[in-house]
Structure formats: structure tokens, C-alpha cells
Amino acid sequence: MSDYQEFRGGVNVVRRRGDVVHRPASPAAPAIHRLLQHVHDAGFRGAPQPLGFDADGNERLTFLDGDVHDTLTPQLRTPELLTSAATLLRNLHDATTGFRPEPGDRWLFKVRSPVEVMCHGDIAPYNSVVRDGLTVGFIDFDAAHPGPRVWDLAYAVYRYAPLHAPGNPESFGTAEEQGHRAAAFCRAYGPPAGADVIDVVPDRLQALIDFMREQAAQGNEAFQQHIAEGHTGLYETDIRYVRANRDTLRQAFEVA
Template identity: 70%
Template sequence: MTEGNELRGGVNVVRRVGDAVHRPATAAAPAIHRLLRHLRDQGFEGAPEPLGFDAEGREVLSYVPGDVHEALPPDLRTPELLTSAAVLLRRLHDATTGFAPAPEDRWLLPPRSPAEVVCHGDTAPYNCVVREGRAVAFIDFDAAHPGPRVWDLAYAVYRFAPLHAPTNPDSYGTVAEQGRRAALFCRAYGRPADAELLDAAAERLRALIAFMRAEAERGSAAFQAHIAEGHVDLYETDIAYLAAHRADLLSAFAEE
């Protein structure tokens, strides 16, 4: 990309300038930059490096080369992609265990108990950098917040397996195939796919819906547009799908 190119962004306008990315800074930016620096200090390089702030107050991060997809295309719906994303998430979580949040830290999403790790908060193909068919980095840590591992893992599985209803445009595969992919992701992460995971996925989506509605009511044009485009309807349909096919998914988990 050439200098000054605008990159994709679901909520923010993000621009690449040379080897750096300039993004609007949220109130959580100072805490997130401390987190990203901590990850570097722990030897985890699967995230952008924080480079400070520019003259306009935008946060500046290193550009991570590779491909990012809104949803996984057919050629990336592979065991290699799934397992590499799961291992990367586990490494990220493990690297955050020594991070000490400060009293003044502000997070976009509220911390959840138990605060076992710092969750990425939005682990999905659209925030995953891919090179040669493998996940190599996660980007966009705006939604990072302390929480339990399963809270973050469940959302990642929802996005990567994916655990979507057939009416969701990003859905593919049968319920059984989705369940087996979810189990593969979890096994690569290092914990079983189980009922707790399904419960966490549904609760994570309910929390996302509540957050989107609250932001829209506060005047966020981006979230108002997302709701108008039917994003909340998709999530509510997916919650119902998880409940309706709970037994099928649990059975598929046991097969993998």
C-alpha cells in the first residue's frame, strides 16, 4: 500500500502511513498501549507494536503485513488456519497473565470476573492477519479487557468455526461440521469444547448486543448504522441457533 492509504475499519477510519497505522484513539488507548508493550516484553509478536500518538492525537501502531478477511474465504477454511488461530490466541492469553491493570485504566468493554487474562475482545477473521494460510497476528485491540479465558475463546470459536445460523451471510457448513471445527479450535487452544463454551458464546453475543445499543443511544453513528443494517438481528438469530442446536453441537464436540 502507498503512504496515506485508508485501511478497512468497521467503526474507525484507519490509515496506513509508511510502516505505521494511525487510528482514532479511544479512552482505552493508554491501557491498550501498555498491554501491547507488555506483550512485546513477553516475547509475543503476534500483535502490533505501540508507537505512541501523532500530532492529531491518533494512536500510532506498527503495520502488520499480511491478509485480513471479513470472513474466511473457502481456501482458508482449513484445519491449519483454525489451529494456528487457536494457538495464537492461547499464546496471547498466556502472555497477558502477568499484566497488571492500573487503577486509572479505562476499557471499552467492562472487565469480567474472574480476570484470568486480558481478553482481545474481538477475535475474528476481520482482526486476524494471515500469511501463507496461517494466522500470525491479531490486530485492533480496542475491545481488550480483563476477563476469563472462556469469554474470549467462545467468541473466537463463534467467529472462526463459525457457529452461525444458515441465514448469517458468513455461515457455512452443517451444524455437525461447525461443531467439529469448534472442537478442533478448542483442542488446539488447550481446553475442551463443552456446554460452558456454548453458554459463554451466547452470553457474549447478548453482551455485544447490549453494548451496541448503548453506544447507539449515546450517539455513535457507526453503531447506529450497524443496527440499521441488521447486525443485532443476526446476533439474536445466532443466539437462537445455538440454543436450538445445543444437543447437536455437543454431540459433534464429542466426535472430534
């Protein structure tokens, strides 16, 4: 496969040939491909279109042209990138409302009630395609699962505000500034997004910690490495930070 361009993500090694991406297929891949085709048919163009599987069992997807950044570098901390990510997430959620999961579907994360949309499950800069300073696409739908809008919003806001403690290498801004970015994200997303998303962030991060530990206990080497590198410790610190600054973060939503 020397003619492939290779990208290494947090969990998977992804290969690209021309406008087609080949990536390891998870057990959820068949259901995710139905989901991706559904949102494409609904007019949403900010996600890859499924192209089936290759001879090695890897899933094949269309390539989304643009740049993907691991973190929000200073150049990416603009209102335009923030609000475009929120608007794109709203459009994605709205495009999933007509999707009907089937009884045999397998999802990486458990179904969460109330089921309002199909959550992407991992909205963050490292899964966002940027072009001309705007977020134009989302990739890596492996964590997609049925759930409430706010569950997806909570993680997106955590990553984009970002709601990180000062000791987190990806943190920037004061709690007040982070609150204003979180509020701007929710305003761009539209109703029902609001200050309540702040209270969901700790639960969303705890669910991620629990998932990572379960996967590591089952022998998943990628998650074992993440835990060894201190990722769960950072999430636990961020949970305490969000709870300690809850009032400041929520007050930012009261300012137009």
C-alpha cells in the same frame, strides 16, 4: 495525509504510512498501549507494538505484514488456519497473565470475573492477519478488557466455527460440522477450553448486542449504522440457533 494508505474498518478509518499505522485513539488507548508493550516484552509477536501518538492524537502502531479478510472465504476454511488462530489466541492469553491493570484504566467493555487474562474482545477473521495460510497476528485491540479465557474463546469460536444460523450470510456447514470446527479450535487452544464454550456463546453475543445498543443510544454513528443494517438481528438469530443446536454442537467435542 494524501501519502497515507487508507483502510476503512467496521468502526474506524485506519491510515498506514510505511510500517506505521495511524488510527483514532479510544479512551482506552493508554491502557491498551501498556498491554501491547507488555505482551511484546513477554515475547509475543502476533500483535502490533505501540509507538505512541501523532500530532493529531491518533495512536501509532507497527504494521503487521499479511492479509486481513472480512470473512472466512472458501479458501480460508482450512484446518491449518483454524488451529493457527486458536494457538495464537492461547499464546496471546498466556502472554497477558502477568499484566496488571491500573485503577485509572479505561476499557471499552466492562471487566468480567473471574479475571484470568486480558481478553482481546473481538477475535475474528476481520481482526486476524493471515500469511501463507496461517493466522499470524491479531489487530484492533480496542475491545481489550480483563476477563476469563472462555469469554474471549466464545466469540472466537463463534466467528471461526462459525456458529452462525443458515440465514447468516457468513454461515457455512451443518451444525455438526460447525461443532467439529469449534472442537478443533478448542483442542488447538488447549485446556481449559472445551464444550462449555458453546454455552457461553449466547451470553457473549447478548453482551455484544447490549453494548451496541448502548453505544447507539449515546450517539455513536457507527453502531447506529450497524443496527440499521441488521447486525443485532443476525446476532439474535444466531443466539437462538446455538441454543437450539446445543446438544449437536457439544457432542462434537466428544469425538476425538
